[in-house]
Amino acid sequence: MRAEAIEHNQLEQALTLRRHYLPGEGDELDSLARALWLDKYFAERSANSVAHGIATAFNG
Template sequence: MEQVFALKAHYLPHAPDTTESYARALWLSKYHAQVVANGIREAFAPGD
C-alpha cells in the first residue's frame, strides 16, 4: 500500500488523498510502463 501512496505523490502531488486518486496514479504508472516498453520495442525493431 505504501507504493500506491508514493505513486500518488509522484504522479498526482496536488490531488486529494482519495481512493480515486490512488487508482488513477496506479493506472498512470502501469500506462507509463507500457508506453515505455512499446517505445523500446519499436526502437530496437528491425527497420521496414
C-alpha cells in the same frame, strides 16, 4: 530500511505513486487508482517505445 518497507507494502507503494504522479491531489481511493493506472500506462508506453526502437534499429 524504509525502502524495504515500501517494497513489501502495497498501500505505501500506491501512496508513493500518487505523490509522484498527482502531487496536488489527496490520498482518496480514486486518486490512488488513477496513479496506479498512470504508472501502468507509462510503463507499457515505455516498453512499446523501446521495442519499436529496437525493431527500427534492426530492420532499418
